Amino acid sequence: MSTVVDQTIETYGIENWGADYFGVNRKGNLIVRAPENDTLTADLKEIVDDLSKRGISSPVLLRFPQLLFGQIRKLQTAFRKSIKEFEYEGGHLCVFPMKVNSNRAVIEEYLREGTRYNFGLEAGSKAELYAALGVDQAKDSLLVLNGFKDRDFIKLAFAGAAAGKNVVIVIEKMSELDHTLDLAIESQANNPTTPLPMLGVRVKLYSKGSGKWEKSGGEAAKFGLTTTEILEVIRRLQEAGRTDMLRLLHFHIGSQLTDIKRIKNAMKEAARTYAKIHKMGIPIDYLDVGGGMAVDYDGSRTSFESSANYNAREFANDVIYVIKTICDDETVPHPTIIQESGRFLSAYHAILVTNIQDEIETVVEHHDTEMSLSPDDPPIVHELHDLRETINAKNYREYYHDALENRDDLFSMFNLGLISLEAKGKGEVLFWDICEEADKYAQLKKYVSEEFDDLRRLMCVKYLANFSVFRSMPDNWALEQLFPIVPIHKLNKKPTEYATLCDITCDSDGIVDKFVDLHDVKPVLELHKLDKKEPYYLAMMLVGAYQEVMGNNHNLFGVPHEAHIFIGEDGYIIKKVIHGATLGDAVNSVRFDTAQLHDTYRRAVLARVKSGELSSNEGSQLIEYYEDQVDSYTYLTPNGK
């Protein structure tokens, strides 16, 4: 007999997408397990209650650095084992792409663990490079620079190399090579012992990735050099007598690569290119396979967009095996493999917890009394009534279509002044009754057609979640990417409601109505009935990659509160709390000046005091109240606070 907890674990798919990091305890609360010892757990509900007592209300982003460490070790172990199994003679290093999550806490925690394996950083802009140069990295780790670069960017790279960092400038365009060679000559003239950056080239592969980021690869990709351009780079380096600088071949065919076959094809093409360059007498020794290792957000282990049909070990095996085979075939030494995995490393560590503020009614419900029809009601209302009385499992589809048509007629007639407000009201109630019945019959079917999926979304309850999709889950809005969503408590009670989520922005796109499911995508999420007496909290899981940096300012909802949690022998320890954006921060971000706002408001109030419409006491209270708002949180205050 499975318990209710087992059933809810299945409903939410926790064991499918959770990578063993998440579970449910006896209290029915969602827990996070320490990867190094899964008997150590942290209870999310306890953490949220604790934070709430300290004045940190939801939404709050919880960071678990141990999960970042867990992913680093998973990746490192996978490659270490594959290297051993296939007797691969090169090494494996990782560089974390800062664009995936450039928060200081993430970078510092990543380096703390990654340094043990000589894992370094990848920067794609001057700002990222500027940050990277100011943090300590392992002596033998790399700092790889991708993206388009101007002379200033490259000069900053030289400053990094001069400070002793192993900087690799990956050439994406010919002009970058010109600047690099110029600056190399300059640097050598000033001081011939100053170390120079290394060079890499990004190759434009014929092979493409799969999934939403397919465009990052293939011949028409934005980045990378064609074969003739790479040969031109080599020719120019030979001319300058600087072929010693070219050390790395890079490719990246996209993020969230769902299909391992595509990865293998790209790997073959890149390894062959690497071998040929090596054979031209270039001392190249790094093969950078880019990022793209996918996160199985829905837990289906398929090549579906939000999933992946491979795990870390299978990925490592394929990479190592393909590169080894090709290099052996070409008789060139095995390169050190560089990986730029961002999503895979950082997705799991961050969880956004938010409260359900309220429920939004969209369906017209009956009022207490049973509706009575009178002979005076227009025929259209009688028709709807007949449909409602006779709908059944056989005719529900047809009757539902009829009801849709009748409803359109109802509105047209009302607009033409042909029917009364009362008749319109009756018609609406009957229409929704029919929908409810049709939904019930449709859901009994094995395969629910899309039309009834849509109806389900329309019919279901809508929970108002205290967060902004645009700020905290932008890929859900922009790319329809799925994130697992789970209540953090009550998991020992069966969820009885079917709900979609609305966020608190004024944007009709600010909704979540697609949910992870093992076989498909769910149009609604099973949730518990709201209880006015206690808050109901949901966790948006696996939001540690891209969401924070891509999140935007829509409606001026700022960054949420943040807490860093350590899981230890005695449960959890809240290591650090960072307050979220205040109203002042939010308006400053769009260049308002709070002093000026206060000034203008004060003048308006004082004018009313002067004209005798407000007492001076009321005036000062208003001013004080307004000015105090500068420090308040941009999100809703949970009910009962």
Ligand SMILES: *Cc1c(COP(=O)(O)O)cnc(C)c1O
């Ligand atoms: C975005 C990006 C990555 C990171 O990809 P993930 O899918 O997050 O691992 C790596 N390398 C380059 C060049 C990128 O642009």
